[in-house]
Amino acid sequence: MNNTYTLLDSGNFKKLENVGGHLMVRPCPQACWTPSLPKHEWNKAKDIYLRSSKGGGNWKFNTLPEQWEIEYLQQKMIIRPTNFGHLGIFAEAASNWEWLKEKSNPNVKALNMFAYTGGSSLAMAKGGAQVTHLDAAKGIVDWARLNANANDIANIRWIVDDANRFLDREIRRGNKYDALVMDPPSYGRGTKGEIWKIEDDIMPYLERCKAVMSDKPAFILFTCHTPILPLKS
Incomplete structure (x- = not known):
């Protein structure tokens, strides 16, 4: 399903996600291990949240709309990429x-x-x-x-x-x-x-x-x- 959430991989302090058909990479401070998927799979993500060493961060947007809807565990959730890297769903x-x-x-x-x-x-x-x-x-x-x-x-x-x-x-x-x-x-x-x-x-x-x-x-x-x-x- 393309209208749901899927964690595709994690590692190198990042996570690769499919959120309603949108591939993205976001920080994951606890993911200290090596990713399972090869680098070319991660490179398919065009939407990346970059965390600043001074705190906060910003999105490198290529495809994300202002908001969209997914269905996750029989619950419809409205997704919005925020300026602090959250999406409206954990x-x-x-x-x-x-x-x-x-x-x-x-x-x-x-x-x-x-x-x-x-x-x-x-x-x-x-x-x-x-x-x-x-x-x-x-x-x-x-x-x-x-x-x-x-x-x-x-x-x-x-x-x-x-x-x-x-x-x-x-x-x-x-x-x-x-x-x-x-x-x-x-x-x-x-x-x-x-x-x-x-x-x-x-x-x-x-x-x-x-x-x-x-x-x-x-x-x-x-x-x-x-x-x-x-x-x-």
Whole structure:
């Protein structure tokens, strides 16, 4: 299928991907091994994200449109190449989506935090859960809403807010959730300029999460892309 995602190869700190029929190369810092495919296969990719040694990077575009749609694990996802190298989908989360859908049902009230473009929210909604999708970036939440519309999903509550501030409000209101999904970044900013540093903020954040859990929780999914996490006591 040309309208899905396929990881074709990885190595030399890069990955070769087919994303809806578009061949591209993007950085992959953990891929320290030698690629399996010969160089001429990698050279077929005309769309390459080049990371700068000073941080950030830029795309070398030849063929990519502004956006397009793929179907991945029965979920339609809108793809957009961003200026920081992301596409709007983390394909490695596929097994998480399957697990979340399996664990969800109409009796589960779920909160998805740092929810990005909504892959996990869509999976839980398809499983029947009552989903609240939370992210501090309005543009990202708007993107997630487009993904929900593409999948004809309407049973998601959308929140643009800082995660800690939202949790504090829910604690004061006495609101509880049966399921929590979270993918905190290493560093981020809230809607009012709040600074998030995972090494400083993760433990107080988790205490807040504990306070909004129901007496009979269904599941918790915690993912994190910070290679080294020096927790502060």
